[in-house]
Amino acid sequence: MEKTEKNLYVLMASILGTMMIVALVFDGPIATLKGFLSLQVHAGRLINDFTTVGVGAALFNAALVGFIGLTLVYFVEVSMSGPTIAAIFTLTGFGLFGKTPLNCIPLILGVWISARIARKTLGSYSLIALFGTALGPLVTYVMFDIGLPLGISIPIGIIAGIAVGAILPAVAGSMLQLHQGYNLYNVGFTCGFIGLFASSLLIATNTMEPLEIIWSSVNEPILAMLVVAISLVFIIAGLTFHRVGNIRSTIGEFLDLQKFSGRLPTDFFDNSSAAATLLNIGLLGLASWTYVLLVGAPFNGPVLGGIFTVMGFGGFGKSLRNTWPVVTGAVVATLVFGKSLSAPGPILAALFCTTLAPIAGQFGIIAGFIAGFIHLFMVETTAAWHGGLDLYNNGFAGGLTASLLIAILQWYKTNRPKEDFEQ
């Protein structure tokens, strides 16, 4: 393992370890563990803010889910790099509103079975296994909320998770072709597609409950401080990576990194430098934090989940340059449709719409703005389609938006008379 990779493991493990310690200190070990156990029986469908159970419990759960990701990356022997850091951050973030160790493991097991069937290593499908945990609520919803005795519903939930995990690699590959890598949360798009079928089956069996929003309006200073602290750690790590004397070269590399479109798969650690990428992650964290503060939204589980996801993809496609046009589009759409910027849907859309950042990176500011605008009104409806079972609802809406825009742009690009054979 290279030195950079070792340092990244230490960095990620330290962040997750610190989150666990903060959780245990904040609410006390007993309350934290009690809360953590009660979270395991939550369905966790969108939007279920785990901080309403307890900030300590939510942080502990998130850190544990993050550690599952970190352990998987280590044991399947794939690089600790842009895509895996994005996955670990995303897992941790969604551990604050939907993912639990209980609902993640059957899905990972399903992907492993799929890898065995295809005679590949789990490493080959590791990103699908990690991001595929977006369908965690399907497992816990079937386990605890469909009204069957637990002795029957728990095995059904596990089997459902394994079955869905097993088909994820097949579907994820096909969905990628629709948007050609312009939607960063491709597995979210995939999970939304599978979620349509799962939700329809649950509706057919009269076991689907309507969606409800559980959202903490309490502004937790500890959560706000956590974002700043983690962002600063990344910024300092980036600036000191080549030793302090080389800050200028790091800033130069950071500016070069902004030129990448971010289209999947752009691993900034590979295409740029580790120092510039760490700086990019930290600055994206601070920019997201500032936006949340400016619009007056609470720092709760889902908002923190959004910020963590933006940060994670700071190593795998998102930069300050390619995210702002998309966010501006979502903000303008929110205002045009008379919604509040701090309401649950719009604040999450403003953070997660950055899944469409590659469109701005490749086709420019106007295309990015249009993508963000469309995304806002799409994402408000799509959660109901899959019954909130796909936690990456923005990935689903983003996939639909990207597929539409790319189909139009592709048609336009392939029908240029100037480049045709002479008639």
Added chain:
Amino acid sequence: MKRKEILGRLIGELTHFILEGNPLRMVVSLHQEDDGAHISIFDDKPRSEEELERIRKSLNPKSHRPELAEYYGMMAGHDMAWDARLKLIGWQIKHASVGNSDSGVQIDLWLGSDAFSPVNFTIDGKK
């Protein structure tokens, strides 16, 4: 079946890259063995050493990336509208050699199972 798909994808992405230079001539050759294959592509556009180095780097990634090869590698050869992405090929092959031939660029790709060794092929050795 799998062999046909991967060869199709790699040849698709490689021809996409060559066609971006709008060549007047392009030749693709394929040589298959039981445990591997060799793809060779030529055109009539010589490249600068700097450009050849960039192609070499894209086709010979620093490290083995199975998580990117299997999943994102599926995009190779699928999309002709936007820029070709040689890295999608690089993650899926054993080795690539790149250089200028008499007329233009020549790119050789070797791919195959773990047992496969490019030295068994005579094409590269004759150069």
